[in-house]
Amino acid sequence: MTLSRFRVFATNHTDALAAILCAVLVAFGWLALYANWIGLALLILAAAYVIGGYDSARAGVTTLVQEQELDVDLLMIVAALGAAGLGVWRQEYFLIIDGAVLILIFAISGALEGYAMQRTDRSIRGLMSLTPDTARLLQPNGQTQEVPIAQLQVGDTILVRPGELIPTDAHISEGYSTLNQAAITGESIPVEKTIGDEVFAGTLNGNGALKLTLHQPPESSLIQRVIRLVEQAKTETPPSQQFIERFERGYARVVVIVGILLAVLPPLLGNWNWETTIYRALIFLVVASPCALMAAIMPTLLSGIANGAKQGILFKNGAQLEQIGRIKAIAFDKTGTLTTGQPDVDQVIPAPGYSECQVLQVAAKLEAYSEHPIGQAIVTAAQTQLEEQLSSPDTVLTKLDTPTTIQAFPGQGILGWLDRQPTAVGQWQFVQAYNSACPPTLQARSEQLQQAGKTVVWVAQADQILGLIAIADRVRPEATGTITHLKTLGLVPIMLTGDNQATADSVAATVGIDRVYANLLPEDKLSLIRQLQQQYGAVAMVGDGINDAPALAQASVGIAMGVAGSDVALETADIVLMSDRLERIAAAVQLGKRSQRIVKQNIVFALSFIAVLIVANFVGGINLPLGVIGHEGSTVLVTLSGLRLLR
Numbered sequence: 001m002t003l004s005r006f007r008v009f010a011t012n013h014t015d016a017l018a019a020i021l022c023a024v025l026v027a028f029g030w031l032a033l034y035a036n037w038i039g040l041a042l043l044i045l046a047a048a049y050v051i052g053g054y055d056s057a058r059a060g061v062t063t064l065v066q067e068q069e070l071d072v073d074l075l076m077i078v079a080a081l082g083a084a085g086l087g088v089w090r091q092e093y094f095l096i097i098d099g100a101v102l103i104l105i106f107a108i109s110g111a112l113e114g115y116a117m118q119r120t121d122r123s124i125r126g127l128m129s130l131t132p133d134t135a136r137l138l139q140p141n142g143q144t145q146e147v148p149i150a151q152l153q154v155g156d157t158i159l160v161r162p163g164e165l166i167p168t169d170a171h172i173s174e175g176y177s178t179l180n181q182a183a184i185t186g187e188s189i190p191v192e193k194t195i196g197d198e199v200f201a202g203t204l205n206g207n208g209a210l211k212l213t214l215h216q217p218p219e220s221s222l223i224q225r226v227i228r229l230v231e232q233a234k235t236e237t238p239p240s241q242q243f244i245e246r247f248e249r250g251y252a253r254v255v256v257i258v259g260i261l262l263a264v265l266p267p268l269l270g271n272w273n274w275e276t277t278i279y280r281a282l283i284f285l286v287v288a289s290p291c292a293l294m295a296a297i298m299p300t301l302l303s304g305i306a307n308g309a310k311q312g313i314l315f316k317n318g319a320q321l322e323q324i325g326r327i328k329a330i331a332f333d334k335t336g337t338l339t340t341g342q343p344d345v346d347q348v349i350p351a352p353g354y355s356e357c358q359v360l361q362v363a364a365k366l367e368a369y370s371e372h373p374i375g376q377a378i379v380t381a382a383q384t385q386l387e388e389q390l391s392s393p394d395t396v397l398t399k400l401d402t403p404t405t406i407q408a409f410p411g412q413g414i415l416g417w418l419d420r421q422p423t424a425v426g427q428w429q430f431v432q433a434y435n436s437a438c439p440p441t442l443q444a445r446s447e448q449l450q451q452a453g454k455t456v457v458w459v460a461q462a463d464q465i466l467g468l469i470a471i472a473d474r475v476r477p478e479a480t481g482t483i484t485h486l487k488t489l490g491l492v493p494i495m496l497t498g499d500n501q502a503t504a505d506s507v508a509a510t511v512g513i514d515r516v517y518a519n520l521l522p523e524d525k526l527s528l529i530r531q532l533q534q535q536y537g538a539v540a541m542v543g544d545g546i547n548d549a550p551a552l553a554q555a556s557v558g559i560a561m562g563v564a565g566s567d568v569a570l571e572t573a574d575i576v577l578m579s580d581r582l583e584r585i586a587a588a589v590q591l592g593k594r595s596q597r598i599v600k601q602n603i604v605f606a607l608s609f610i611a612v613l614i615v616a617n618f619v620g621g622i623n624l625p626l627g628v629i630g631h632e633g634s635t636v637l638v639t640l641s642g643l644r645l646l647r
Helices: 003-012 014-034 038-067 072-089 094-128 222-235 239-269 274-288 291-295 298-310 318-324 334-338 356-367 373-390 428-432 440-451 479-488 501-511 522-536 546-554 567-572 584-620 624-646
Strands: 134-138 144-148 157-160 170-174 177-180 191-193 210-213 313-315 329-332 339-350 404-409 413-418 421-426 455-461 464-475 492-496 515-517 539-543 557-561 575-577
Touching: 014 038, 014 094, 038 072, 038 094, 072 094, 072 239, 072 274, 239 274, 274 584, 274 624, 291 584, 291 624, 298 313, 298 318, 298 584, 298 624, 313 318, 313 584, 318 557, 318 584, 329 334, 329 522, 334 339, 334 464, 334 501, 339 356, 339 373, 339 440, 356 373, 356 413, 356 421, 356 455, 356 464, 373 455, 373 464, 413 455, 421 428, 428 455, 440 455, 440 464, 464 501, 479 492, 479 501, 479 584, 492 501, 492 522, 501 515, 522 539, 522 546, 539 546, 546 557, 546 567, 575 584, 584 624
Parallel strands: 329 492, 329 539, 492 515, 539 557, 557 575
Antiparallel strands: 134 144, 134 157, 157 210, 170 210, 177 191, 313 575, 339 464, 404 413, 413 421, 421 455, 455 464
16 A cells, blocks of 8 residues: 555544554453563553553543533543553552453444544545536537536536436527436336427437537426435434433443442441542443443444344444334335346337237337337347347247338337338327227227336338337346335335336336335435435435435435446445345345344343342452453453354
């Protein structure tokens, strides 16, 4: 690593470096004590105290001065320094190690919090990188000029070339194209756009050049609103976190106050001398320090994270492993999550007298000259069908000439001559103009398919309708089983999608989801997640697109698809399914529930052991080494208990 890269790493990972260096110093300090190099050991351990405890000490003092509150950070410093002071006073130097280990645990916790904050910054930067920094502004003389997006004004006209990202929300003033806007609106199939239609920043232009006129300032675009929503949702502290913070401060306040009282009252009210009283008070601070309590949680969660990683489930922090075990409802995006996000041939329905093979092969001959995603899906299906026919010796292949005089009609269909006959593929209104009336049964079937949210492509040749092809976004094969499994775990599945209601209802019926919300913008998904949280409490959200980012950030647990997911969704989510296997969601929920049980068991054990040590300190008269052994022993036992989650 070069010096410049090391400086950047050190700047962005100060907490992690402090924790690592503290761990190294504690280890060397222990070795020096073991070798009876007392002076060197004290010097090394003093450095470990300063490096590992600086941030916690500063946080504790700041909270005490500014908010007049005692927190666990301050308690840790008092307990650690008490152990160190008592160790030096009684020349029991291994007591200093106890305080150093306590500081090390808090240093690791601080490093994890720092990582979470950096992840939030990366998610915002990822959103901002989705739109270009400049746009081609059309001048009155017809020339274009590259200008920063921020300089654009309402009424300006910009040029977007084929294959480029739309720089800001606008209306099309000239041109026609298909736009892939699944990441923004959730629509599964690229949408055809022409004069007067609105386009969104961050969507991908297809094969047509567009002139766009701004109808609102760039900062009001949909993608900018998404950025602001993510920032707001990520900074909101959930109620569970607020409760934990209040508990920590209450615990610290009680322990510190009781420790002070124990150091002062016995000589005044009883027959203890000051040395005995201070000795007992310091033992109290050591045995009451939250080492075992903290070990009750972190080793368990880290073990669960490691277990999840083996199954292709990436937990970005331990809190979310615990949180997913508490969820009562789980919301799913549709496109790219429950479905593959790619248009596919769903059905081929031939007219009487024709076969599925004829319909598909005729359509594919023409669509091979089209760049439209639906046309590409038809070509792919025809190629697959042809490969299957080649592997079957009993199949008679359909032989067709190469089409000629190909002409595409944007938004309608494609026309050409095939086998010396005029052939049309496209919408019914387009095909009807070149052919006779449609068979009634086929027309009725077309209406049923459209009501189910499928796109219908008609195929005709000469004056005959050959049949129709239904195009749909393919449902993931594991989706139905996943929804069923989640229901058995007591969860309520819900669909939130930007796609139309008919398509959403069709997919929901296929996978077994009863509650569906469609035609949603990103802010609508965010609002619904908040409503669901009020109704159910903890709610998870599963998504893959940019439009899911605010909802993923707001949800109690955000789950992103690792392969199909956008960079923003991956950065914003708390859990990533690395192989896009939906069934791993149920595994993650079960892992979370198991971690909850183990954490609760460990907390009860840790608090019970602390209580026993406190009572033994004042009733049984244990000495400090025995108190430290009991304290550290309980920490080890709780840690080993947490490691059970590795299985």
